[in-house]
Amino acid sequence: MLDRLDETIVAISSAPGFGVLGIVRLSGPKAITIADCMAATDTGEPLAGRPGSTRVSGNVQIDDGAGLPAAFYLFRAPHSYTRQDIVEIHTVGSPAALDLVRRKAIELGALAAGPGEFTARAFLSGAMDLASAEAVAGMIRAQTDTQLRASRRMMDGTLAKHITEVRNELAELLALVEADIDFAEEPIEFITPEVLRRRLGEITERLQRLLRTATSVERFDVVPHILLFGPPNAGKSSLMNRLSGTNRAICAAASGTTRDILSAPVRIGRGEAILLDTAGVSRSEDEIIAAARAMTMSTAERVDLICIVFDLAKPDDEHVFDTVGSLDTGRLIIAANKCDLVSADQARQIGERLRSRGLGPVCLVSALNGMGIDALRNVLAEALGSTMTTTLGESVLISDRQGAAVNEASEAIKRAACLSEAARETIDCADLMAFELREALDALGSVTGEVTTEDLLSQVFANFCIGK
């Protein structure tokens, strides 16, 4: 972390998961340049022309044409928290939206910040007293531990298995190439160029496959996701609380309480799923609400299952089904909520009408008193059944940082393979090959832990009779 102070780093710096507004923060010499590549300011002027400590409103472009309303807070070095140029992008608070902004910044050359990295930078040039140093040290420790726990959880998973295997394979190859250099006097053929080529090819193939099939952990989990979708005030948050048994979503009688995507784990059948609660789909003047709604729509296209929540007492809201029709989506479940507010006959009638639309199974429920909730759970479990096994079985979770590391490793291995292309009898550019393989190993080491020269040497001494 300390060895890249002149790089520009980026992170989501608002508390995860909550809040109407979220913040993506950039720090470093290219902070303003990168922000300018993403910013469409209201005045059309670039941020670069503005003085420090100013607020500029506009849109943040996250994809071709797509933008979110945003405010850019510009702090120029040294008058900023890190004493470097900082741009804070304040925009829609949904984790998915913030993640897109962050990714865009990474695409433009920023590096994902490590735990405590902003704080660490904050002390680069400043003299500070011991007391504040202690406070900062404690904070970094805490952030590191949190991240460590999170990554350990992830490391129990499939990614760890894949990367560890590749890393061990790579370490073995590097040890053999190194042995070929350092023990040139030994009458041992450590590895033939042909075998080296083949094994490097296999590793590259494996890493590429991993990158192709991996699921980004920043965006989604391997656990299946169910999106609650429906008009405002249909009771999505209440239903979420009921299903998850928590009070995660704030429910209010006022329409449009939920403006960013909330999530909560729920037990479905024998497994677990993540329930996503979204802003209601309605027409609204409020720009940020409109943007949140757009997020809901784009999220809907990426979840495993959509549960449409419909207020039985508000037949007018049936326009939601038109919206659903426009989605390119998988399976649908309809939860007809608030059946406690209508008579049993009415409920049955509306239920029939909904079924006749042929969109999917219909459950009559009451989030308020729990009626029909178990039946809904069963229907969700059945619908998810196949999804859950396939998702869990094949998908590999990967974070941006890990993805970048895997990619870097893969590129270095490709270069190493290129070097060995011409080799026939001996590995003639073993020194360059070792350089590339070491780079690849260091990159993977940032995911699974470092491999030291001592480790490599031990491997050689254990497997070969070295020494005269």
Place this chain on the structure above:
Amino acid sequence: MTLAGHYDVVVIGGGHAGIEAAWMASKLGADTALITMRYHAIGRMSCNPAIGGLGKGQIVREIDALGGLMGMAIDRAGIQFRMLNRSKGPAVWAPRAQADRHEYPKVMQSLLAEARSLDIIEGTVEAISTKASSDSGGRRRVCSVTLQDGRVLKARAIILTTGTFLSGLMHCGLEKTEGGRLGEPAAVGLSASLRGLGLELGRLKTGTPPRVHRDSIDYDLCEIQPGDEVPTLFSSMTDAITQRQINCWITWTNDRAHQHILANLDRAPLYTGQIESTGPRYCPSIEDKVVRFADKPRHQIFLEPEGYDNERVYCNGISTSLPKDVQEAMVHEVPGLRHAKILQYGYAIEYDFVPTHQTKTSLESKLVEGLFLAGQINGTSGYEEAAGQGVVAGINAVRSLNGDEPFVLGRDEAYIGVMIDDLITKPPVEPYRMFTSRAEYRLRLRADNADQRLTPIGRALGTVDNRRWERYQRKRQAMAAIEALCDPGRINGMPLRTWIRRPNADVADFAAALARLTDQTFCADALWQVLVDAKYSGYVERQAQQIERFRRLESLSIPEHIDYAAMPELRLEARERLARVAPRTLGQAARVSGINPADVTILWVYLSGRRLVPRAR
């Protein structure tokens, strides 16, 4: 007790570390004494009569570039020169030479005789005396050494280079003999003296193979190994190697030889528990090889003549501590050695060393001021490793007396830097040997550019004399002239710089191409340097980026008496390890085993609180 002299620096031991240390100290103007048991044993080769090899050859070139002696000595006393690893890239080429075992020490002694302020004193050091240090830390400072015969030498600084002599114990079968080398006594009293100073001692082991009579070998049954047609020089002070080159020979052990070994393991000190200390994994004894690699039907033996007029041939590859009768039986099974007459049996030797958590990067003891350590006493193995440390210890002993900052070579500057940093951050538990894979910046730390890397540093330190400096300057000028021709120059329509990057471009080619552009002629050394630099361009730039990242942490120094216990956010393990190693820069702290990046960040934050000062070079 007689006072036999006052010295600035007293070097204890006339081995490869002691020689370079004494040479450097006297070169820097210090009144220096080198104490050795026997004058004629100075520079003696205890083990195989060869200098250089992978990683080691690079160190010799570095010693030379800094103004040391080893390169010049081997250039004069070498009897067979070979560049190892020629089939690989030049970054890992390594010069190696067989030495004439009798000639090498003589050359060394004559080179040392040129030193201006050096007394060589025969004797055995019995004790080191200290006095209260003037600094308030309560530490002791060296003041004198006492010899066995009662003579006392006053010393402002002392460099310990005891090799295998410190309480040396030799094993040959079940026979145990005290001694530092075959036929030479050990230094026993000194161990107790060091313990008395509070130093913790450890024990290591190494071994040596039998030597046979050259006329008793049947060479027809061996494979010939000639030297290079054109020998590569170790020293940039040498113009050419003119002495005749001899051949070495290769043969192999076989199953019958292995059977003798396996049948007698109950008399092998390595397996009876008689030897308890750790030997090097990269240089196992033949019994160890046969036991651990039971599936290997044979092991290689290099038969290396010990000199032009020397009847001894060194059997490189079968170092052993087996009893004499087993050595006889085993050797006589080997093709070519059926009638071999063993002139000296192999033996193992155990000796005391000072584990390096007690030593600073300057090679000064953390505990005793003015006490420097170099060579095997620091847990290394090999003449070259020892000599490299001798250079650094010699320079730093004088610098400490002058109140100058210690001379520390970075991992990005020299193999010597890599070695000392490894010793300090990861104290060895087996004899430490250099490998090129230990150097992260290997593409930069090449044998060919050692002078480019280090001679200017040596000049600034005062260890590079005018003659060496002039030769260096001439090479620089030639390189600049060649470079200037390279850029506009074209050959066969191709830019010259691109043309010389072809895989098989050589000096002769290059010289011929340049001859079409200029009347000037250039020395092969400069041509080769430009050629290799061109070959690695691109890679060297990438490596330079790595080095720059590395240097950022390296430039942040840690105060000597920092209190890790007062940093509760550091993990307990991290606090303990850092306190034990006492790294001098943040980068070094990061390399201490068991220290993770978060520990480094936290340490850094604490240091920021104390107004970090960048390390002065």
